[in-house]
Amino acid sequence: MEIAQLDALLAVVDEGSFDGAARVLHVTPSAVSQRIKALETSAGAVLVRRSRPVAATEVGSDYVRLARQVLAVVRESGLPGRTSGPGAAGDAGAGGDAGAGAPLARVPIAINGDSLNTWAMAALAEVADRAVFDVHREDQDHSAELLRSGEVMAAITTQAVPVQGCTAVRLGVMRYRPFATPAFARRWFPDGVTPEAIAVAPMVMFDRKDDLQDRYARAKAGRDVEPPRHYVPSTADYARAVVHGLGWGLLPHEHSDGPEAAGALVELEAGAHVDVELHWQQWSLRTPVLGAVARAVRRAAAAALLP
Structure with a gap:
């Protein structure tokens, strides 16, 4: 799993759509979709329901929780991540x-x-x-x-x-x-x-x-x-x-x-x-x-x- 993939998963779930996730990640909806697909391939399961709004599947909920934990540690260590908008993350330091x-x-x-x-x-x-x-x-x-x-x-x-x-x-x-x-x-x-x-x-x-x-x-x-x-x-x-x-x-x-x-x-x-x-x-x-x-x-x- 890559940080960018976990970030995309959280953004899609939190914003409720691929377009919303693209806005907060400052990438295209296609890029968000590719990251989600790559993560689902790695997981061997569908992680999000392409509904309105987008929602995590039962397996996806476990990955959402894992993603929040991993990204919380990564960002409070000062590594880059989303820095603005509703999905803002990161910290000045440990x-x-x-x-x-x-x-x-x-x-x-x-x-x-x-x-x-x-x-x-x-x-x-x-x-x-x-x-x-x-x-x-x-x-x-x-x-x-x-x-x-x-x-x-x-x-x-x-x-x-x-x-x-x-x-x-x-x-x-x-x-x-x-x-x-x-x-x-x-x-x-x-x-x-x-x-x-x-x-x-x-x-x-x-x-x-x-x-x-x-x-x-x-x-x-x-x-x-x-x-x-x-x-x-x-x-x-x-x-x-x-x-x-x-x-x-x-x-x-x-x-x-x-x-x-x-x-x-x-x-x-x-x-x-x-x-x-x-x-x-x-x-x-x-x-x-x-x-x-x-x-x-x-x-x-x-x-x-x-x-």
Whole structure:
């Protein structure tokens, strides 16, 4: 395998097309195709599906992960690679900060929406002079899958057991409490959060992977319930949906403190909460930039999350 072939594989998968890969590699689409074909010949298997967007095959996912690891080491050693655009990679050296105009290491990372919207962005900002981030917003219960497929180098996840080839560190607990507007609470929960009320009161969901509200509802009803659901797949808009009275929802304190203080939201059940334990998983491969990102994430988590 040649570095150029591995670079082409990552570019095609990350950009979703041969034309996009050609743009970030500053070569022709034909050259990208030739490199992919040569790599597939060497591997003895088809590595990418020529679909829209282009995606790695099952075998190709293993090569994608290998390519990210090899290229991370190569580029942090100062050898040439992509230096600009969405596929930018490279580093100023094995351990020093990147200087003005120096290429930055590319770090694909999976972060759940609530962490991204509250505390995690500050962590990334700490090391923005050393890396460019390709952030995959993914539910914390599913982000480990992106590690397995090789799409990301690190992830904030609920999975404590390390994915094969990764290390895991506990970050802390993100706490969610049930809220609704005063008018919504009076209409749908006049006698409090009873099993009957929770089974019919409309709820706000982030997306179809989100099960926080279901966990709380199941605990209150003693069974699975299917109340009406609003899907609002944006963290900021999710909180606004609850504030506007579309339904009840579980919110972290960063999104509930202001509206609660202003009287726009009320807690449905005093002291009730759902805790989500978060972990940082990253490749066991050690590079200076990935290590710096991990330290920044741990510091930010220690300041923002419950122990």
